[in-house]
């Protein structure tokens with residue numbers, strides 16, 4: 001008879017659970033958010049598009065809301081390199097920001113293939129409450145050159161596509177969009193009244209009472225003579241030597257991703273009329289390196305390139321490099337930069353006794369987009385249990401590298417990320433355990449090799465001598 005009470009209890013539980021399910025499914029959409037006011041600033045002055053959104057979100061529903069959704073058209077989603085969000089407290093000068101987590105989210109019922117990012121609020125937004133959010137995101141490969149091909153004397157025109165109003169799953173009461181162009185030369189833009197163009201700014205709105213998922217496509221055609229510097233592939237190898245330095249080797253595959261160059265390249269015209277000729281090409285690249293770099297070199301497949309200038313001060317080093325020929329739209333070049341850094345600036349000991357490297361992620365070239373970045377951290381021989389801490393999702397795996405005198409090989413922590421923008425240049429750490437006895441391995445090995453060689457010589461001489469006798 002012992003089983004009976006248990007059975008009754010189980011029965012009660014399942015009835016209660018069933019009732020709960022009923023209650024939940026019958027109550028209509030729980031938190032009901034709306035955007036009271038929204039401002040969007042789209043910065044098109046570079047070849048990387050940067051968008052700043054300020055949203056005042058209000059909860060009109062009957063339960064607290066713990067997340068806010070951002071919607072993106074399917075054509076934009078693959079070009080998003082980074083999305084950041086923060087809650088804003090206080091007004092004007094006393095503003096403070098609380099960074100919030102943002103994650104891509106799959107919702108099955110997005111109209112027209114809408115994709116979402118979800119902002120997790122630090123504390124739920126109660127009924128009738130409102131919060132101000134600031135969102136920042138970057139879009140890559142989103143300016144389309146038109147005309148597709150230009151000659152050396154032409155300027156570069158591009159298209160940018162978006163919506164006049166912000167795409168959102170929520171009702172937006174008041175909104176405005178400001179688009180900033182690099183110059184006043186705007187060929188055309190879609191008119192969605194009220195729209196206003198002055199100087200380098202196009203203003204869409206204010207629009208009021210837009211229902212969820214309102215979308216009115218716009219096309220802006222404007223001049224953008226920025227060098228579209230895209231590194232198709234960058235491999236950075238950081239080799240840690242406990243003997244005092246970090247050696248860095250960076251392999252670049254660079255392309256000018258702007259309008260393709262047509263016709264022949266005239267160096268005479270290029271050099272005699274620099275302000276009219278090849279305005280969107282680039283002849284200089286700037287690499288920002290850490291302070292105290294040494295043994296800097298810059299070479300391509302032909303050999304060392306001497307036309308580079310290094311300026312250093314106590315905070316940073318700037319390496320100005322000049323490829324062998326100026327780069328026009330569609331042209332590619334590959335090159336290698338190498339440098340050494342003092343170990344004590346980047347290698348530290350954590351409280352638990354492990355060592356860690358603290359270095360900057362991303363690409364040292366200014367205002368450059370990297371399609372595929374690989375960072376390889378080569379740990380000293382004998383390192384154990386490596387782990388990496390990167391502030392955004394990256395792919396990770398381990399490899400082993402052998403260099404001369406290595407016995408067991410060096411562990412290499414490999415970090416890979418696609419679609420990297422300058423905003424990804426933030427510190428990351430690689431932790432590992434290391435027994436200092438391993439530092440003696442190579443000298444000991446060398447010493448024993450010499451000793452054996454010496455012994456062999458002695459033995460040989462000894463034998464030799466004994467024969468002659």
Ligand SMILES: *[C@@H]1O[C@H](CO)[C@@H](O)[C@H](O)[C@H]1NC(C)=O
Nearest residue numbers: 295296297298299303304305
């Ligand atoms: C290139 O320059 C670096 C550093 O100055 C030097 O170590 C290297 O030997 C040079 N290589 C060639 C091929 O000249």
Ligand SMILES: *[C@@H]1O[C@H](CO)[C@@H](O)[C@H](O)[C@H]1NC(C)=O
Nearest residue numbers: 348356358359360427428429
């Ligand atoms: C890494 O270095 C940055 C500055 O370059 C510093 O702000 C940060 O606190 C360091 N992180 C760790 C874990 O030491």
